[in-house]
Structure formats: structure tokens, C-alpha cells
Amino acid sequence: MCYSAQIWADYKKFTRQFGAILSVGDFTRIFWERREGSSPKIPKAIEQAFAEPRDEFESQVKRMIDEARDAELARIEERVALQQAKIVEAESALQKRVTKKSQEVIRIAQNRIAAESAKGAKLLRVEAAEDDDRIWPGDYTLVMVQEDGRKVIKPMRYQCRLPGWTLADEKAKPGTYNARRDNLKTVWRKLYGHHHGIMVATHFYESVAQHDYEHRALNEGERPRSIELEFTPQTGEPLYIPVLWFRWADGVEELLSCAAITDVPEPEVAMTGHDRTIINIKPEHVDAWLNPDPTNLAAMDMILEDKRHPYYEHRLAA
CATH class of the missing domain: 1.10.287 (Helix Hairpins)
Known part of the structure; x- marks a missing residue:
């Protein structure tokens, strides 16, 4: 499972690459919630992107x-x-x-x-730091969706609260920051083919058991120990990660949240002892992914099957 990633936290990258516009209402809402005392976990790099607003919409977000x-x-x-x-x-x-x-x-x-x-x-702090653009489950990330014929950038929590869920359901099933590809038509059926988005990352991180990483059994009396690995595409290209998302509301609270889709591990990832890899779709499939037809899930299946396979180099995370 992809439990952490370094993301495109500057919305202007989406604007330059895809012509996407900002969802000002959704951005101002989460900062209004913070102003009122709630604690959405927003990576500092997302905030820093508004340090020098270019128009009134961005100025509004900056004020919040x-x-x-x-x-x-x-x-x-x-x-x-x-x-x-x-x-x-x-x-x-x-x-x-x-x-x-x-x-x-x-x-x-x-x-x-x-x-x-x-x-x-x-x-x-105003200076950038190394992990300002890194997310963990529960943090907010930037997700690009299709809305009224335009690509729109929205802030979403990286841990999806599914349709019909209560807060108790979410606490009982905290692993919904990832959506397994083999569960898309069961667990995720209300979102797959309906609510698609793209999250862009430069690196992703996995926690693996050290003895699995070293391809050995546990020694007598040895306790399992986890290590953190950082994976980076050898090509240097960003990862276009398909996500499923949902706008949950109960009349009091409103929450935009998402999950990254994972698949069987790439061979080089499996060799490190990890059993999943996030999907990295091809750029030419982005538009089709963002405009799903729920009556033609085969087309969505094809996009996920025709994913990119860059070699993921890894190192022990600092």
C-alpha cells in the first residue's frame, strides 16, 4: 500500500500541465474550518503555493x-x-x-x-523544507477532477470516507487511503466509474519488514522490524496516480476525500518485500480517466491495465 508520497503540492503545476483551474470554494472551506478551530492536516507546500496570489480568487484563498x-x-x-x-x-x-x-x-x-x-x-516559517510536499494518510492532497467540462484542482483528504459511512465506520476501517484494483467493482463500486481523479507524485514510500527486504526468515528470538523505503521512477517523470473520491456530507460536516488505486507489485517493488504498487497511468489516458462512463467499466479497466511501468529505484528513506 502507498502509505506516503511526495506530491505536486503547487496547484500551478496542474495549471501549466493540464490547464486546470482552482476550486476556490473548496480551498477556502478547509482554511475556514482551520480558522474556526478544526485541524485539517494540510501540507505546508499547498499553503506556500498561495504566497504570491495572481488574482482575486487566489487572494481570497491567501486571506483564508x-x-x-x-x-x-x-x-x-x-x-x-x-x-x-x-x-x-x-x-x-x-x-x-x-x-x-x-x-x-x-x-x-x-x-x-x-x-x-x-x-x-x-x-x-516561510522557507521551504524537504518534506513540505509529503503526505500521509489523513493529510490533504491535491486532486484534479473533471467538473462542468473543465479540469479542476480540489483539496482532498488522503483517506476516503465511503458513501453511507459514519465516522465510526471510518475508524473501524482506516486503510481506505488505498483502493485495491481487485476490489473496485465490490468495495468501491459506488465510486468506480463515477468519481475519478488524478493525484500527481514524484516519489512514494512503503514500509516493509526488514527480514523480507533482506530475503531471510526471522532469526530465533528476533522481533519483526519495519524499515521505510523511498521509490522513484528511474525516468524522472511524475506519477499520474488514478484516485477515487467522494464528497461526504451529513448536514453538519462536509468532507472531500480520496483513495489511490493500487495493483499487484511491480517486480522491483516485490523484490523489496512489498506486495502492492500504486498504479501510474499513461498521460494519454488522463482525459478518459477523468470522464468515466459507468456503463462501460471495461474502458476504465483497460486504462488501469495499460499503465506505465517505469523502473522504480529505491533507497532507504532518511
Whole structure:
């Protein structure tokens, strides 16, 4: 399963490559939610792409990003002040009598202050960092869809909440950031042939068991250990990853979410001990993929079968 990837986080790449336009409403909604106190996990590179808006639509998104940042910084200050007050109270108690309880209160509060300070520093940072464009399940990614005859870029959570699901269903089945190709006409039948998109990535990451990677059995008494591998197409070309997506709503919450389609592993991926590989469709199939006919799933099957097979070089992730 593709549990992490480095994505095209700058929407302008989609504009240059595909002529796609921005879904301003969907972008402003997720930043409005953050401003109001929710915590959608949005890669910093997605935000940084709006640092220099070119028109009023992009300026609107930029304003929401700034307002969301300022609101979160204010909440961080409140949480830090609360922890500082706990430290003062515990230090006062220690002056009267040394107890492990008061020492533990101080230790926990200091750790929480450090964590909140790190969050604040990340919000204020303007320089790009290596993993700013990397996503994990639960993070937001950019997905290109077809809407009213135009290619449109939307922010979607990389973990799909399926039609009819509740939050409890999602928690019980957290693996829906990937959709197995052999399950598309069963588990994913309400989305396959209906809600198609494209996510673009430059690298993907997999977690594998070290003993599988080394092609050996576990030694006596050895516990399984996981290692992380980074895979990159030898051609240097980006991966056009087909996704299924859904706009879930219950009258209170609205969520755009997606899943990347995976298939049997490419030989070089299987050799590392992993049993799946995300599908990488050919550029000439992008338009057809984004305009599915639910009465002709055979055409969609053909696109997935006729996928690209670049050799995926790998290395141990840092």
C-alpha cells in the first residue's frame, strides 16, 4: 500500500500541465474550518503555493490561509500559557515539599510547551523544507477532477470516507487511503466509474519488514522490524496516480476525500518485500480517466491495465 508520497503540492503545476483551474470554494472551506478551530492536516507546500496570489480568487484563498494561521497562533499562545501556569503552580508546590507528582507535572508541561512552540514555528516559517510536499494518510492532497467540462484542482483528504459511512465506520476501517484494483467493482463500486481523479507524485514510500527486504526468515528470538523505503521512477517523470473520491456530507460536516488505486507489485517493488504498487497511468489516458462512463467499466479497466511501468529505484528513506 502507498502509505506516503511526495506530491505536486503547487496547484500551478496542474495549471501549466493540464490547464486546470482552482476550486476556490473548496480551498477556502478547509482554511475556514482551520480558522474556526478544526485541524485539517494540510501540507505546508499547498499553503506556500498561495504566497504570491495572481488574482482575486487566489487572494481570497491567501486571506483564508493567513486568517487560519493567525487564529491557530492565538490558540497556541493560550495553550502555552496554560502549561506555563501549571509549571508555576508545580514549582510553588515543590518549594514546600518535593514530590514526584509535581516533578511529573513540570516535565509534561515543558514537553507540551516545546511541542506547541514547534507548531508555531512551522506556521511562521516561510522557507521551504524537504518534506513540505509529503503526505500521509489523513493529510490533504491535491486532486484534479473533471467538473462542468473543465479540469479542476480540489483539496482532498488522503483517506476516503465511503458513501453511507459514519465516522465510526471510518475508524473501524482506516486503510481506505488505498483502493485495491481487485476490489473496485465490490468495495468501491459506488465510486468506480463515477468519481475519478488524478493525484500527481514524484516519489512514494512503503514500509516493509526488514527480514523480507533482506530475503531471510526471522532469526530465533528476533522481533519483526519495519524499515521505510523511498521509490522513484528511474525516468524522472511524475506519477499520474488514478484516485477515487467522494464528497461526504451529513448536514453538519462536509468532507472531500480520496483513495489511490493500487495493483499487484511491480517486480522491483516485490523484490523489496512489498506486495502492492500504486498504479501510474499513461498521460494519454488522463482525459478518459477523468470522464468515466459507468456503463462501460471495461474502458476504465483497460486504462488501469495499460499503465506505465517505469523502473522504480529505491533507497532507504532518511
